[in-house]
Amino acid sequence: MPASPRTARVINDRLALDHLLREGPLTAARLKELTGLSRPTVADLVDRLTGAGLIRIVGESGADRRGPNARLYGLVAERAHLAALDVRTSGLALVVTDLLGTPLAEARLPIDGALGTVPAVERAVSLLDATLAEVGVDELQSVCVGAPGLVDPATGELRDSTGLPGWHRRLVRALQGHRSARVLVENETNLAAVAERRHGAAQDHDTFVLLWLGHGVGAAVVLDGTLRRGTGGGAGEIGFLPVPLTSSLPSATDCGGGFHSLAGAAAVHELARRHGIPVTRARDDADGREEPASATAVRAAFEAGTAGELFLDELADRVALGAAAVAAVLDPGCVVLAGETGEAGGEALAARVGKRLAALSPLRTDVRPTRLGGTAVLTGALLTAQEDARDAVFPAAS
Incomplete structure (x- = not known):
């Protein structure tokens, strides 16, 4: 059944607005190319969206162009305001943006x-x-909170987790409706994956896994361009993965003995101590929050000569075990090492892990370091808030 004229207009308007949001100001001629719509249809939707206060003329495409098609149309950025929060155990960072x-x-x-x-x-x-x-700014359209822990996919709420501050969950509740905002909450590792796919190390992959190596360990799974959370929000809880080289097995309530026991911050710090890597104190990151001792150890290893090389080799052996399990089950083709430890290790650690993974798995898997580092969670939260605001502000077919 063909769409009604009204529905067709709404679909065309939304298509044009999506292009303007992702690509920035465009001429009517460029909108015609991107949407595949006729020139009269584009002219009509430009007039309609301008009248609705959604777009406006923001400049011209060049002095050599003449007529209406030389005008650049852009979204009215102040039509909505957003906030993104990166919440950690020791504090938070936030950013306020326009649409x-x-x-x-x-x-x-x-x-x-x-x-x-x-x-x-x-x-x-x-x-x-x-x-x-x-x-x-008086009102917010959308707020996205990135936090450690599980998010219930049915309710969208952050689950109560042992070892995480109680104020995390209370903060999400306090923000609901505050300044008229719609509040979304997402696991920090998932948000880092969203950011790395859009702006970072996985831009050329629709399917990949992001390994988060920080105070704890986790994974975000993106398959065919879609973030997979699992039925209970626990997809990627790789800290509970049973692995060799540990003295026990994890349980339903304790990841001790799992991959966390090999690659979590405390385990990596202890590994550094055994190799004689001097780790005096954890430093503060760019947001003023304490960096995990594991990341400090990795940075120190690059200055520690032979001992540092041996430490990095053993750390790569450990990380490769988790990556090999992921590769065997999902065959993602790409693994991004993120989190503070992954960022500190950079290309040197990623290359070591990639070499060991190639020896463990017959499946070709590219191992890459994070490209966004400490900004990944906040960037992913902003992208999520922007997507939510788009759905609220842009016209939708009924």
Whole structure:
């Protein structure tokens, strides 16, 4: 059954708006090329979207062009405002942007572990309010919170997890409806994968796995361009993966004895100590949050000569075990090493892991270091908020 004229208009409008969001200002002629629509149809939708306050003329394509097609049309960026939060155990970072994702203000807040749940939530919400006031924004269309832990795919809520601060869950609840915002929450590793696919190391792969190596370990699975969360939100809980080289097996409540026991921050720090790598103290990252001792150890290893080389080799042996399990089950073709430890190891660690993985698995798997590093979670949260706002602001066919 053919679409009604009204439905066809809505579909065409949405198609044009999507191109403008992803590619920036475009001429009517370029919109015609991208959408495959006729010149009169494009002219009609440009007039309609301009009248609706969704797009406007933002410039011209060049002095050699003449007529209406030389005009550049762009989205009205201030039509909606977004916020993205990267929430960790020791604090948070946030950014406020317009609909196009242009940063308007950023802020960071360290939170002492001894601070109670209610004061921690109050400080986080106050920081958001102060940041919005700084740029004169009163309402938010969408907010995305990236946090460690499992997110229930049925309810969209962050699950209560042993070892994670209680203020994480309370913060998500406190933000619901705050400043009129719609709030989404997603696991930090999943958001890092979203960012690496759009702007980072996996731009050329529709299927890949991101291994998060930080305080804990985890994985994000992207298959055929879709992020896979699993029925209970636990896809990628690779810390519980039983592996050799451990003295016990993990349980339903404890990942000790699993891959976490080989590649988690504490295990990597202990490995460095055994190799004589000097790790004096964990340093603060760019957001003022404490870097895992594992990342500090990896950085120190690059200055430790032979001992550092041996440490990196053994660390690569360990990481390759997790990567080999992932490759055997999913055959992703690409594994991205992310998280603080993956970022610290960079290309040197990725090359070592890739060499060992090739010896363990018959499946060809490219191992790459993160390209976005510490910005990956916040970038992924912003992309998710932007996608949600697009669905709310742009016309939809009924």
